[in-house]
Amino acid sequence: MEPNYTKEQQYLKAKKRVKDIKGFYSHLMAYIFVNIFISIVILYGLTSSEDFSFSEAIRHFGVYSTWLFWGIGLFFHWLGVFGFGSFIGKSWEEKKIKELMKEDDDRSNKILRK
Known part of the structure; x- marks a missing residue:
């Protein structure tokens, strides 16, 4: 059974919850857009030199490392x-x-x- 909260306490609790959810979704959007940008820059950099073909560049760990490590942090934020x-x-x-x-x-x- 939930404790009895006043309307003001309920409002403040709900407001904090909304702020937390909004913060997570802002984090998620930044994660997606920044990682797409970084991946494109890395792929362009790798393929512009003659060291890597596109198929080799797409498999390069540098393209995915930010997605992976930031994704771990995002997962804990979600939790x-x-x-x-x-x-x-x-x-x-x-x-x-x-x-x-x-x-x-x-x-x-x-x-x-x-």
């Missing part, structure tokens, strides 16, 4: 906004606290009944 909340967020903490308190009460009641 922070959409994934971790359900596992170890505030609601999970509150549920776990209530569960542990109930277990303590049950143990105390068993001892008192004996």
Whole structure:
């Protein structure tokens, strides 16, 4: 059961959630556009020299390295906004606290009944 929040608290909580989601989508858009630009520049640089054909250049790790490493950071950002909340967020903490308190009460009641 969720705690009773005032309308102002609900608004502030929802506003923060929207800000977090908006931040993730801004990060995602920057990731896509910047990585496309970087990949095009690297491919152009590799193919303009006579060292690489296009098929060799497209398989070059430099073309994908930014996608990969920034993608790892983006994944953790996604987990922070959409994934971790359900596992170890505030609601999970509150549920776990209530569960542990109930277990303590049950143990105390068993001892008192004996």
